[in-house]
Amino acid sequence: MTEAVSAASVPAPASSGTAIGIGEDGTYTRFGQVAAFVLGVLTMLAFLPLLVVAAMLYTRAETVFAADPARARSLVNWSWVCIAVPGVPALIALVAGAGLLLSA
Numbered sequence: 206m207t208e209a210v211s212a213a214s215v216p217a218p219a220s221s222g223t224a225i226g227i228g229e230d231g232t233y234t235r236f237g238q239v240a241a242f243v244l245g246v247l248t249m250l251a252f253l254p255l256l257v258v259a260a261m262l263y264t265r266a267e268t269v270f271a272a273d274p275a276r277a278r279s280l281v282n283w284s285w286v287c288i289a290v291p292g293v294p295a296l297i298a299l300v301a302g303a304g305l306l307l308s309a
Contacts, residue, residue: 224266224281231270231277244285244292247299251291259287 223229226237233241248256266280 224278225285227278227281231267231274241285241288243296244288247292247295248288251295255287255291259284262287 226234226240228234245256245259248259262280262284266277266284269280270277
């Protein structure tokens with residue numbers, strides 16, 4: 206017989222920190238939700254395939270969290286890299302473009 210294991214019942218290793226935007230229980234923090242949405246939209250506009258990769262990494266992290274929290278944190282951090290790489294330059298370009306439009 207198998208029993209379901211909740212994420213709360215799995216102790217996190219004391220030496221590893223949490224992933225970016227993820228709380229101790231494996232759920233998004235408020236900051237994480239907002240940052241993921243904004244960067245996700247910018248990534249979707251700049252480079253859609255990386256958004257798909259980021260979504261796949263995060264989905265995998267959710268399924269792995271109960272068994273291996275350290276691996277799940279690593280997957281979440283890589284998903285952040287996938288949406289930040291094109292998202293940050295897209296944000297800079299949007300701000301610069303808005304600045305040029307407002308100064309004209």
